[in-house]
Amino acid sequence: MPNVSTLTTEDPVLLVQLTDSHLFADADGSLLGLNTAQSLQRVIERVRAEQPQIDLLLATGDLTQDGSVAAYQRFRQLTEPLSANARWIPGNHDAWPSMLEATVQSRLLEQVVDIGNWRITLLRSNVYKKSHGYLDDTELQLLVNSLSEAPDRHHLIALHHHPVEVGCEWIESIGLHNANAFWGVLERFPQVKALLWGHIHQPFDQQQKGVRLLASPSTCVQFTPASRDFSVSSEAPGYRWLRLQPDGTLDTGVSRVDNFVFEPDYSANNY
Template identity: 55%
Template sequence: MPHPDPSQAPVCVVQLTDAHLFADPAGTLLGLRTRDSLRHVIAQVRREQPCVDLLLCTGDLSQDGSAASYQAFRDLTGDFAVPARWLPGNHDEARVMAEVAPELVQAVTDIGAWRIIMLNSAVQGATHGLLEPSQLSLLDDALLSAGGRHCLVCCHHQPVDIGCAWIAPIGLRNADELLRRLEGYPQVKALLWGHIHQEWDELRGGLRLLATPSTCIQFAARSEDFKVSEEQPGYRWLRLHADGRLETGVQRATDFEVKLDFDSPGY
């Protein structure tokens, strides 16, 4: 049933992250075909989310940075027929991504009572993340001009310790600077990212810190060394309410059978 006041209706958002697609449709990570797992996640979204207003794709959409892999991601997600926003991760080629889908790499999107801010934390040729001064300025400008809108900020790399020793060095190197900035803007309700291939949900002051499983392989939580789990791929849904409340959860592709080949080339 439609909301009685459309301006007060929640914004329904889906986050897809870390698809790691290849130019080769049969491309695999640890034996898992990443296009197949993405298809199953998308099918799960379509079964469970009858209303999607915006699709957020938070990096490592590609494993090989090829135009063909980005076109495949665009084609596979195109059935949603809703606005989408992409940002690059450490495996992505931002230039190629922008060539394939220039209208999808917009940094600032206003929708309903919310402003969505997409930040590029990727460092060319590196696995760790860093927000360059230009990105921090973009963030400041977007927050200062947000007016009465609530804000959701997105990037690729994790800004907090998630208890995985091996992944800590490849997080966001200037995370403290980002978090200090966000503390000064009470209209920022959440910071959303990918990269860690697992779920994270933490409340720090008034700021919700959220990460989401990959649409392909999953990293084991609380692992000292690199370790994958056989959990199913998934996505995150968010309901962004006009009064600033945020509801969210993670769902997994329940019909996708995870079969990993640990003798194949690693992640």
């Protein structure tokens, strides 16, 4: 598995995660009253200001809301100024055939990346026309192979759906439905250091069985933490950065755009 950069195993690796952008074919498309393309543009401007040298950009699902080729092409166009190697995985709102068409002759959908002293494995947890996630046998075997083939590297696993409860009652049922099988694989490989996901539109940072568990804000609307029912907050969109150290530790943080004013329009509930 070739490296995507010239980093050595002694170098730290800077990752940037963009997630849940929910773009439309129409550049004026909005979600709950928020123009998602404009929101993503503002987040990207913040990334450019704060992260001048990105080693790998991870887009962890729901890049689009309508699953159109035009929306994926817009995502590529908007993220191009970041000048970063990138990898995408689908979320529950994505359309796999359109993703394939929009990424032809690129490496955007490759699922295993060696970079620095780390291996990043990206899993496809989306289920056709369903909100919840599931890792089929092909994905679980890919995970086993990726972990087995690089025992001396530190590993970060990325997927769209949450594999643990996150404290929002309404969202728990649309997480990863075979999380036990997923964790059963991870427990066999102590080199797994971190899990990273999207889907929940809010930050999450905990530890479980020695693994760092991380989720991030959406680049568009945010879900209200600890909510019992579906609820969107007026909090600003943002992104997560991760600095992966050669010794297997990591530093990470969330950054949000400034001067953001938004009140969700539930009458336009097209989520």
